[in-house]
Amino acid sequence: MRASITHVYGRDFGLGTQVWLEDPLFRGKYTGNPSLSTVVSSYMISLRRRKVRAGYVVTSARAIDEATIKAMFLFNEAFPAEVSRQQITRQWKEAHPEYWGGRNMRVMLQWLDLSAFLCLLRYDEALHLQWHHIHFEKLGDNKFRIRIELPFRKTHQNGGCAPFVLYNNPEKPWMCPIRAFAMWSQTCSQLSIPREGYVFRKRVGFDNFSANPEDAMTSEVFLECFRNNLLDVGIDPRPYGTHSFRRGGCQYLAMVLRWPIRNICTWGGWSENFNSGTIFKYLLSWTDAPLIDREDYMNPDRPAGEICHACGRSCSCA
Known part of the structure; x- marks a missing residue:
């Protein structure tokens, strides 16, 4: 106010x-x-x-993590495609609330979630991505990358945004932006949706999208679909919001990929006007689920984590 x-x-x-x-x-x-x-x-x-x-507590949106993205990815991948091909009536939808969206919607959400998560985008920045902002580049030997070039952002109102360059991640398909983008691009071809205008389109019917390039998906629809997807995998959606991907991506880069704070600030667009409060409010919050139990912080027999595909280590002392 x-x-x-x-x-x-x-x-x-x-x-x-x-x-x-x-x-x-x-x-x-x-x-x-x-x-x-x-x-x-x-x-x-x-x-x-x-x-x-007075009893009021300011609560931030809980950060999404890799485990949740993986759970939603596996659920969406196993979702039956024939549901979208059958005749959908109002009575059928009321009797099957778990079918809030079909396979096409879930393919679009996978690319939307992953682009916001990895590029630390605000939800409005992700929803306003257009096809000409995304450049698909082939590097050879089955290696590809995506270059996302935004004309402006909240932190760069007059332009000058550094591009986001994303690469293959074959070891973790749920975290592979190349796969997610290719799946959504293929779906657009099957639905005869032109690759121009907004990437994430307004929903039409049960599992189709507007062919009008100017019909973007709204933040209200995105939040509803995101929370329904959380319910699919048995996660309470109430603590999560549209800012969960930006916060979660920041924590993923710091604690999973172990990026230095300076690199995170540069990647997220905080390098020019650095504010320590800005970055640490994304990294630390009581609303986020702890990575390990309290009794395991100093436990010498704590189970090892996932094996790193680069160095082969699974310990927590990297």
Whole structure:
């Protein structure tokens, strides 16, 4: 609310972002932005403390993790394709709420989830991807890569966004962006959806999509489908939101791929205006499920993790 008021006074009323102060030459006359006054600033600083004491807790969306993406991938891969080919009636949908979407919808969601997760995209940035933003490149020897070039982002309103370059991951098909993109591209060809305009399209019927290049999938539909997919694999969807992929991707790069913080900031677009609070609020939150149990932190007999395909190690002391 304060940000909105600051915007109105600063942009619409032309008062800028100067602090609200009394003019020393004219008593009773003030200059600057009223929402940036000392009184309002003091109120906002103490607001969180007073809300916590009153029983209100600020909760961030829980981060999605690789295990959840894998579970949804395996479920969607095993989903029967014949469900989409049968005649769908309202009575049938009411009797089978577990069939909230067909195979085509799940193929699109797999690419949407993975692109937002690996590229640390906000949900609106992922939903507004267009076909000309994605470049499929063949490197030879069955190696491919995808280059995603966004014209602008929230952190780069005037352009200058560095591209996201994604490669094969044959050891983990649920984390392979090449496979997910190829599956959705093939589905578009089968449904006669032109590869122009928005990549993620508005839903039409049970398991089809709009052929209009300007019909993008809305954030409300995406969130509903995402939470239904979580229910498919037995996960409570209430703690998750559209920001779960950005937070989860950040944690995946730090704790699974073991990227340095500097690389994560550069990849996510935080390198120019670095704010330690921005990056660490994605890495640490009480809403996220712990990776290991409390009693296993110092346990010398703690079971090893998955084997790294690059170095062959499975210990937790890398």
